[in-house]
Amino acid sequence: MFRAFCKQCLIWGAVGLSSMLSITRAEPPSEEIILMTGFEPFGEKSLNSSWEAVRQFDGLELEDGRKIVTLQLPVVWETAAGILQQAIDSYDPVLVLSVGQGREGIKLEQNAHNENGEILDNTGKLPASEVIISGAPEVYSTSFDLEAIVAELASANITVYTSESAGRYLCNFISYHAYDYLARVKPETRMLFVHVPPILSIEDAELDEILTALDAIVRRISAETPAVDAVSAGD
Numbered sequence: 001m002f003r004a005f006c007k008q009c010l011i012w013g014a015v016g017l018s019s020m021l022s023i024t025r026a027e028p029p030s031e032e033i034i035l036m037t038g039f040e041p042f043g044e045k046s047l048n049s050s051w052e053a054v055r056q057f058d059g060l061e062l063e064d065g066r067k068i069v070t071l072q073l074p075v076v077w078e079t080a081a082g083i084l085q086q087a088i089d090s091y092d093p094v095l096v097l098s099v100g101q102g103r104e105g106i107k108l109e110q111n112a113h114n115e116n117g118e119i120l121d122n123t124g125k126l127p128a129s130e131v132i133i134s135g136a137p138e139v140y141s142t143s144f145d146l147e148a149i150v151a152e153l154a155s156a157n158i159t160v161y162t163s164e165s166a167g168r169y170l171c172n173f174i175s176y177h178a179y180d181y182l183a184r185v186k187p188e189t190r191m192l193f194v195h196v197p198p199i200l201s202i203e204d205a206e207l208d209e210i211l212t213a214l215d216a217i218v219r220r221i222s223a224e225t226p227a228v229d230a231v232s233a234g235d
Contacts, residue, residue: 100171102195112175117168140179
């Protein structure tokens with residue numbers, strides 16, 4: 001079913017999700033990239049729902065002209081942030097949408113906190129310190145109006161929730177690093193982290209629901225994100 005969904009994504013790309021949601025779009029950009037990230041499986045799990053969903057979007061071109069590039073991140077404290085930062089440098093994205101596997105429901109994360117949990121990664125190691133970046137802000141928050149996104153998706157019968165904390169594992173870690181790095185090197189680039197529920201297999205019906213929600217989310221936040229030229233012209 002999820003393969004059929006990807007074909008439907010392309011159809012939506014042609015007719016526009018705006019037929020389902022009340023979206024006012026920015027001017028169509030050219031050659032702009034949206035970077036979507038997911039995680040590899042962790043612990044004893046054989047699948048990570050974040051990557052199984054995110055990888056379906058690789059190469060998809062949205063109706064606003066932006067192209068999606070996907071990246072799988074390791075569940076490793078030492079290397080995950082560096083890999084994401086290299087991808088940001090390489091692709092120069094106008095938007096970063098990071099996805100991680102959570103527990104129940106699809107949750108839009110409002111904040112990333114400057115703290116690590118003492119949780120082993122896939123190499124059996126703990127984080128280097130209790131804080132993610134010494135001397136950095138305690139919290140970074142998304143610039144998107146999450147309640148507005150929830151409401152607009154609800155009008156299309158897509159249920160998502162908001163959350164105030166991305167936890168204390170690699171999801172929060174990578175979210176915080178992304179916000180901090182973008183604030184320093186690409187402040188015009190917007191960022192959002194989304195948690196999705198686990199799946200039992202790639203045939204799990206819940207994967208279709210995740211794909212539907214992520215497709216709506218990425219189109220919604222892309223519509224709200226102006227073209228780089230538009231941002232530059234306003235400076």
